[in-house]
Amino acid sequence: MRSTAWLMWLGACAGVLWTTRNPLYLVLALLCIEWVRASLVQRTSPSVLARSSISPARLVVFMVPLSALLNAVWTRAGDTVLFRLPSWLPLIGGAITLEAVVFGALNGLVLAGFITAFSVLNRALPVRALVNLIPRAFHSLAVIVSIALTYVPFTLRQAQAIREAQLIRGHALRRVRDWLPLFMPLLAGGLERALQLAEAITARGFANPGRGNLRLEALALVGLLLAGLGWLVRLLVPAFSGWGWAGLLVGMGLTGWSIWRLGKRIPRTHYRLEKWTLKDGLVIGAAVLAVVGLHVPLFNRASLFYDPYPVLTLPLFDPLIGACILCLAVPAILLMGDSPE
């Protein structure tokens, strides 16, 4: 699937997780995200580097109880007292309430949802697809990121080679100071390679385009100023919240347009073009539906807001909103048809 489709899906996940604190909706969203992740794990093989990262499932199991525990220990709100810690204990002494446990668990669910959603993106998109997302206007920065990403495995191999050479000479890594004979050749060698690389890319005709259109750059700055002002108005003057939104959106639009225009003068070639497929359209449509569905006035929007304080109540559930959240699972359904890599 295209990187745009995955980004839209990620945006929808973030939108759902940010909008509601209803545990039923949160669990539903988390199950959808986890299903997508599990489908990806079955069908893709991550890079050696990505394999070493911590499993999101382990994070979820760890995070929800930890967040519940911390909130229960710190917070004194809520009417249903489970037990009391001795009052002589500094900061944590007092009543432990069921409401505080639930509120903490909800925060943990949201956090776990975010981390899992981002881990799906990290797994679904190869690094080169993420680099491709850098706008054309940041041509030179994209080259730096590409060089760095290309050199990371090389630098790892180089570090290993230097370490083996030092071991043969009887040098063992016991203290922090012992790392110096490993680090210095790595740095000096890297700098030498950077010089050779600079000559090579110059010889191939690469040059930083430098400052382009001053007006467009100034316009991007004006957009940033407008967005900043809009943000301030929205925070400080609730009565003019609409103006704040307008400033923010116009500013962001202006900056985005300027960057798009600046990027137009930089040609980009593709070895292999990403093609739009029906799957991309379905994922994007589902993502839009998941977010827009939460804001349809016809649905029971009150069910989105849930506060366990002061007494725990059962959360409401609107099946229509639930159906919208289920749209987050569309990539998993589409992945079922794919054969493993």
Place this chain on the structure above:
Amino acid sequence: MSQTPRPAARWLSIGTYILISIIGLAAFLYPFWLPAIEPSGISGHAQDAPVMTLLLIGLCLIAIFLDAQANGLTTKTIALLGVLVAINSVLRFIEVTIPGPGGFTPIFFLIILCGYVFGARFGFLMGALTLLVSGLITGGVGPWLPYQMFTAGWMGLSAGWLAALMAERKRRTTDDGRPILPSSVVRRPSSWPLLPLILFGALWGFLYGLIINIWFWPFATGPAAQYWQPGIGLAQTLQRYAVFYLATSAGWDVFGAIGNAVLMLLFGLPTLRTLLRFKGRFTFNYRPVQVVSGSAQLSEA
């Protein structure tokens, strides 16, 4: 390291840095000044405030990248940055695989030294891109990434300012024309900045944690004495943040600060010498041939 810009471009660059500093500071520190202005204003936007702030930080990064790219990059600096970012990302990868104690990370050491040697703009790019690339390879892309990039960028930027400050101090003389610093120190530029750099590294060990915490602190819940609430005054906000920081993060950041200082002490001087040795080779540049009254003249910048 940069070419001489046109006056309009120079003003645009200055404007960019001023605007980004103001917006960036406001976005990071707004819980501290907001209650003093309008206590009732924040409560209605508690849900979307993190999204808005994240977007704003993202825009600031875009603007600063645009300026840095236009002003400070030649093919040599592009290659240099790429390779240094790769080395630093490998250090972070090692740190993720074999975690160090507390908040210790080996990446800040190189960001500070690169900012110190190659200048503030280079330092900003080094900091921000290190966090971006290492985030990509370790699966650390998330809503926290723009904040990490911005803070690490500030670290490199301020290291460049530290170098400028120390160079200015070295140039300063007493009223009768004698240099303030002893001549042995002035003659050996690569050995004397170590103490300020050790202190600077230790300071940033704490500052990084202090700044990064702010992005989630206003939206976290916990004991009233440690967490922000709409409507509390500036003094109380500062007091609560200080208690929160001491209770949750200070112990963690002590390892970061000590780690930075130890790395600077043990590896600082040889690394600084190596970077200074290569600096001349990377800043060396040719200007185009100028034809003066029929004869060609090749000038060196």
